Amino acid sequence: IFIIIIAAIGATVLLGLFTFIVAQDKNSRRVNTREQAFQTAEAGVYWYRWYLAHMIEGKTAREVDQFWNSVPAPIGVGTNNAYEADYPNPGVSAFGKYSLEVTKPPSGSSIITVKSTGWTNKNPNQKRTIQVRFRKPAWCEYVVLADSNIRFGAGTEVYGQVHSNGGVQFDGVAHHLVTAWPETYWIQDQDVRGWHDGVWTNNPPESERFLAGKRFPVPEQNFSAVIANLNLAKDYSGPEDGGLYLGQDKVSGTVRDWYCGGGSCSWREITVNNKAVDGYHLIFNPQAGEGNDTISVSMVTSYGTGSYRILQETTPAVTYDVPDSGLIFVENHAWVEGRIDSEHLSVVAADLMENPGEPEPPGHDKDIYINNDILYTNKDGRDILGLLAQDNVTVGLYSENDLEIDAALLARRGRVGRDYYSSPPEYYLRDTITVYGAIVTKQRYGFSWINTQTGQRVSGYETRNITFDNNLIYWPPPFFPTGDKYQIDLWQEL
Structure with missing residues (x-):
C-alpha cells in the first residue's frame, strides 16, 4: 500500500509538472507569437518612413501637396486602400505580413497618421497594431x-x-x-x-x-x-x-x-x-x-x-x-x-x-x-x-x-x-x-x-x-x- 501511495503521489507530481511545462511552453509560444507580430507591425512603420523619404523628401510644399492628392493615391491612403506586404526573415522566406492604413495630412500641415497591423503566417489571428504620427519639424x-x-x-x-x-x-x-x-x-x-x-x-x-x-x-x-x-x-x-x-x-x-x-x-x-x-x-x-x-x-x-x-x-x-x-x-x-x-x-x-x-x-x-x-x-x-x-x-x-x-x-x-x-x-x-x-x-x-x-x-x-x-x-x-x-x-x- 505504501508503495502504491508513493507511486500515486509521484504520478500526480509528474503530471502536474508536465502540465506546468506544457502550459509554460504554450504561453512562451503565445508570447513569442505576439512579439513577432509586434515586430512585424513595427517593420511596417519603418518601411513607411523609408517610403516617405524616397517619395517626398527634398520636394517643395506644392510638390508634396500634389503627391498626397495624386491619382492613384499614395500607398495606404484611402478607406479601401490598405497596403499589405510580407515581412521577410533575413535568410529565410517571409514569416509574416503587415497592413498599413494611412491618414494623409490636411492642407497646410505635414502631420501623417499611420496604423500598422502585423501578424505571423503561422498564427494569422494573433495580431498587434501600432499607430504612429509622423511630422516634419516646423520652423516655429x-x-x-x-x-x-x-x-x-x-x-x-x-x-x-x-x-x-x-x-x-x-x-x-x-x-x-x-x-x-x-x-x-x-x-x-x-x-x-x-x-x-x-x-x-x-x-x-x-x-x-x-x-x-x-x-x-x-x-x-x-x-x-x-x-x-x-x-x-x-x-x-x-x-x-x-x-x-x-x-x-x-x-x-x-x-x-x-x-x-x-x-x-x-x-x-x-x-x-x-x-x-x-x-x-x-x-x-x-x-x-x-x-x-x-x-x-x-x-x-x-x-x-x-x-x-x-x-x-x-x-x-x-x-x-x-x-x-x-x-x-x-x-x-x-x-x-x-x-x-x-x-x-x-x-x-x-x-x-x-x-x-x-x-x-x-x-x-x-x-x-x-x-x-x-x-x-x-x-x-x-x-x-x-x-x-x-x-x-x-x-x-x-x-x-x-x-x-x-x-x-x-x-x-x-x-x-x-x-x-x-x-x-x-x-x-x-x-x-x-x-x-x-x-x-x-x-x-x-x-x-x-x-x-x-x-x-x-x-x-x-x-x-x-x-x-x-x-x-x-x-x-x-x-x-x-x-x-x-x-x-x-x-x-x-
Missing part, C-alpha cells in the same frame, strides 16, 4: 530663426531654441540652446567690429548668458524654399477649400493724402476714382464656443507710410467667420490685432498676382503691421496663430507701450521688428514687448535700437520678452514652413 519650433547675423541686447530674455544662418551675438539671457551655421563671422557694428565665433557674447560671463549652452557650426535652414509655402497657401485660400481670400480691391471717394509743397507738408483730402486699397485691417473677435470666432475686416485707404498707422479705412467693417481651413490669405498689406479663442489659423500677406515664382517682381513686397495686442485666450494649444509676411512683420510707431503678440511670426524677405524712430517723444521710446510664440526672419530682427558708441537705447522697446510656445511643436500654424525629413513624435499600441 525655434523661438528665433534667422537667415542673417543677429544680435540680442542685454535687455533681452529668451525662452526657446535660437538658430541663425549667420552669427549670433547674445548679450541677454538664453534659457535654451543657441546655434549658428558659421564657425566664425565678421561683424560691422562699430562697438564690436571684427571676427567672432559663430555664437558669442559681449556681456560675460558666458555661463550667465547661455544657460543651456551654445553650438556651432550646425546645418543651415533654406529660406529660399518658403515661397512654395506662400504659393500653396494662395492655392487653398478660396471658399471651395474653406479659406478666406482678400485681394486688391479698389475704392472711389474721398481719401486722405500726404502732400508736400511750398516748403511744408500736410495731410489733404482728395477725391479718387477706382483707387487700389492699401491693405486690409483684420480684428479678431473671440466668441464663446470652439470655432465660433469672427473677424472684422475693413479696407485701408490711407496710412502713414513711416508710422504704419491707419489713417482712413472703409466703414462699417465686414464681419466674417474664421475660415474652416484656418487660412486667411491677403494679397496686400495686412494690419492685424485682437484675440482668438480656440482657433488654429494663419494670416498670409503676399502679392503673387503676376509671378508666383522666385524672385517676385519689384513692388511685390507685402507686410503685416502690428500696433495693438494680438492675444490668445488659451495658452494650452487650443489657440495657434501664424502671421506670414512676404516681406516684413513690422511693429509701428504708435504701437502700445506694453505690447503682447501671441503668434508665430515669419518675414520671408524682410525682418520682424520695429523701425528706428526719433520722434514724437511720447512714442519713439516704448516700455515692454512680449512675443509668445516664435520669430522667423530673413534679415536681422529687433524691437530696440542701440547707440553702438554709448550702448544706450535710442529707439524702441526697453524690455523684450520672447517666450517659445511649446504647443507649436505639435500644432504649427497652417502652411508654416517645415524641415524636409519626417520624424515620429507619437507612438502607441492599439
